[in-house]
Amino acid sequence: MSRIVGTIRARIPQTIVMSLFLAALIYLAMTTDIRWSSEGATAPPPAATVEAVQNPMSGHEELPSEGRFEQVAETDTLVLRVDPGSGHFMVTDKRSGNLWHSYPNPEHWKDETIGGIWKDHLRSPVMIQTLDFTRHNARPELTNWISANGAIRDYEPIEGGVRLTYAFTDVQVSIPVEIRIRDDYIETKIVNERIQEAKNGLLSVRLFPFFGAEHSVGQDGYLFIPDGSGAIMNFSKSSRNKMNLYKEPIYGPDFAYRTDESSRHMVRMPVFGMKSGDNGFLSIVEGGEEYADIVASPAGVYSLYNWIGTEMRYRSPFEQVTNRHRETSYLAYDEERRFGSDRVVRYYVLTGEQSTYAGMASRYRQYLMEEQGYERIVPEQRSIPLQVSLIGGDREEGLFMDAYVPMTTSSQAMEIVNTLYGMGVERMSINLLGWQKDGFTSFGDVLPVDSRLGGNEGVRHFVDFAHSLGFPVSYGVNYVLNNSGAHGFSSRHSAMRDMSGTIMNFEDWYENDLPMASLRFVERYFDEDLREISKLGFDGVTFGHGYGYGGGLGQWLISDFNTRYGSSRSEAMALQAQFYRQAAERFSTVNASYSAQYVNAYADHIFGMVDDYSYDLFSNRAVPFMQIALHGLLTYSSRYVNDRGEYQEQFLRDLEYGALPSFAFTHEPTHRMNDSYSLRMFSTQYEDWAEKAVQQYQAYNEAQRDLQDRFIVNHRSLANDVFETTYENGTRIVVNYGSAPYAVGTRHVEARGYLIVKGSER
Known part of the structure; x- marks a missing residue:
């Protein structure tokens, strides 16, 4: 399995660390309110001198009294009431009469058996994890608003709701929050610039972690998690896995920091939800999602409640190396930098048929169209397109030097397309995979086309031929890796670096390290590359080539600590969306590969869209949430038909999920790629598949030609x-x-x- 690797080296000399520590001690003696502002944020204003409201949740184990809640806002659909003492809220859905609580459903509280600090966790509006930076061997500590002697400060009405601050007195941390309702959703926001810290630095926040939490009492209920295409965890009396829960970062791990190994599918959409009986909610992490984890627990793990929510990260651990040879290290957190941005979560209240996972996905699609600029596609023809990737070539290890393995030349590509067309494939969308000089694993320069495949001129003739049949052609590119030195790239100056300053590499199947290019370095030449590609007549580009090797723009979201070209995780997300937008402005077609939601607004087609889940013990089955949300807004395909282990089952899954058929073809026999650095496919020679491909295309076309939009x-x-x-x-x-x-x-x-x-x- 390919992976990102790297070692860690010290970022700050020991003498500087000691100086900063002594300075901090002096400053602590002079003031009782020490703060660290987040990267790019202004310093928080002084705390308002408002008397703390006594914590009504201490000294007992009960949930908030509903008699203390005051109505603060109302829409055509919802009514919001807030308890100024506990900081909790309740929302009434006027359509169904259902009452939603920011804490566990009180109807079954008397049956809850968990004790200790978890009892207070369940009753608290906020849980936080902090680290005492004044103690050398301090460990992260998890607490909650009740256990930390919390108080409510700065409570005031705002349009649609209230603003208040949760003060954690014992750890000297304050979390400012806004709660409001709009239309059919509740919105919560952690206001980043007003977060206050003292000796304890903030690591993470779980705001209203048990919103809507329910016991399993025989109702039709489940948690929806964004695992793969989507998965559901049915309500049950107790979990089969007593010590585990679902916890995954939105848009995947940040390899610039210490990350836990996970075999689960990456979270590609910032959503989660719950259904209980005829009511449910869909949550969209609408702000700061790149620093959020989805956390879900079935009943029987940490309580008898089924619950799901977010954990907002403000600092992540990294390995601090302690000697020159990098043989020893310890886990550390960056005291000076806190991940910036407000954290916004919306809870869309659903009822009836809309409360199912299909209803949740439909509501998310509505959100994408109304607020993210998505539009319904307009099919060019009644027939669906067969997605055809034509593989150019790759390199393999030779005795003295790498050898080039050509798999499909320009003239052979014409032969493949003409054959399929003559056999009955009415419409194709063609993608060229691995056609750059020296093959697929030569990263950095997207052009010229390798001369052994016909060069630029040969490809130009192929594009003209495809256009004569009415077929668009896209060119596969990779802007994540650079091992060719193209555009003046050097690992020392232009590669991504992790938090410790170590160069970040992608390791191929032969354990070769391929440097990852800093996105701001790529930004220097990206538009010129697109211009040169367009000169060859291409209709578009395919980021990631349409193949799951080496990554592609829109797949990985990684902080970069390159001192010249670095970018935060937030900036990396914006840069990749920018690249997609630039491509969409220049071409009629933009294809993505295994992409996450932050770039999909500019994609016309997604190769390799996941259609399964991770088979956790507590998950019951995959659901096509992603496909329901996106079908009719763009097109997508799953694995290549001729690269599948379960041929018939995957065919049925494509029909069930609305995916288009896709094939990866070569002219030469597949075995010629067996020793290549990257192209490992089951069976690609087109002569072996032509008849089957036509039959498959006709079956897909019969099912989907009237359903494209x-x-x-x-x-x-x-x-x-x-x-x-x-x-x-x-x-x-x-x-x-x-x-x-x-x-x-x-x-x-x-x-x-x-x-x-x-x-x-x-």
Whole structure:
């Protein structure tokens, strides 16, 4: 498995550390209010001199008294009430009458068995983790607003809600928060610039971690987590895994810091949710999501409640090396820098059919269209396009030097496309994968096209040929790695560096280290590259080549501590979105590979969209949340059809999830790539697949040609191994993964088969 590797070296000399420590002690003696401002943020203003409201939650184990809540705001859909003493809130859904609490459902509190500090965790509006920077061997400490002798300060009304500060008296940390309602959602915000710290630095915050938490009492309920395409954790009396929970960073780990190994799918969308009976909510982490983790626990792990929420990170650990040879180190946190930005979470209140995972995904799609600029696609033709990636070549290790392995030349590419077209593929979208000089694993220079494949001129002729048939052609690029020295790149000056200053590399299957290019270095030549690609007649680019090796823009989100070209995680997210936007302004087609949501607004097609989950013990099954949210806004495909282990099952999954068919072809036999540095595929020679590819295309086309721009409005399980996907025009696609036929009205779905039911056939 490829991975990002690197060692750690010390960032600050020991003498400077000691000087800063002594200075901090002197400053501490002069003032009782020490603060560290976040990167790029202004210093917080002095704390308002408002009398603290006595904590009404101490001295007992009860939840807040509903009689203390005051109405502070109302919309056509919601009513917000807040308790000024505990800082908790309640929201009434006027459509259903359901009452949502920022704390666990009080109806079952008497049955809760957990004790100790977790009892206070459940009752607290805020949990925080801090570190005492004045103690050399201090460890992070988790506490909550009740246990830390908390108080409410600066309580005041604002439009749509209230503003207040949660003061953690014992650890001298204050968290300013805004709570408001708008339309059909509740919005909470941690105001970053007004966070106050003293000797204890803030590491993380869980704000209203038990919003909507429910016991399992036989209701139809589950937690929705953004694992893979989406997964649900059904409510049950107790978890099968007593010591585990779901905790994953949105947009994946930041390899510039110490990260925990995880075999789970990366979180690609900043969402989570819960359904309980006929009510539910969808949460969207709308601000600061790049520094947020999704945390979920089924009943029986840390309480009898099912709960899900966010943990906002403000500092992350890194390895501080203690000797020149980098043989020893200790875990450290950056005292001076706190991750900046406000943290905003929305809770969309759902009822009835809208409370299902399909309803949650539909509400997220509405959000994307209304607030993120997404638009419904307009199909160019009635037939769907077959996504065809044509592999150029790669290098392999030779006796004295690397050898080049050509797999498809320009003229051979014409032969492949012409053959498929003549056999009945009415429409194709073509992607060139690994056509740059010296092959796929030569990173840094996207052009020229390797002369052994026909060079720039040969590719120009191929593009013209494809255009004569009406097929667009995109060019695969990788701007994450640079091992060629192109554009003046040097690892020492232009590569990404982690928190300790160590160069960050991607390790290939032969354990070669491939340097990762700083995004601000790439920014210097990115637009010129696009200009040169467009001169060859290409209709677009494919970031990441359409292949899951070496990453691609939109896949990884990593802080960069290069002193010349560095960027924070927030800036890295903005830069990658900027690159996509620049490509969208120049080309008619922008393709992504395995991408995360922060770039998808500019993508026309996503290669390798995940369609499964991580098979945790507490998760029950995958659901197509991502596909429901995006179908009709862009197109997507899963794994290449000719690179699959479970051929028929994946075909059914594509039909169930609305994915387009995709193939990766070569002209030469597949075995010629067996020793290449990166291109390891099951079977790619087009002659072996042409007839099957045409048959597959026709089956996909029959199912989806009238659905390309149609939204998915429902998805459900009809029986074990039988699922139904419903589109807004009434068409239903039923797939049967089982070994026996399944009846749908007067018709049957054959074992390991599918059925298309048009809207007119109801």
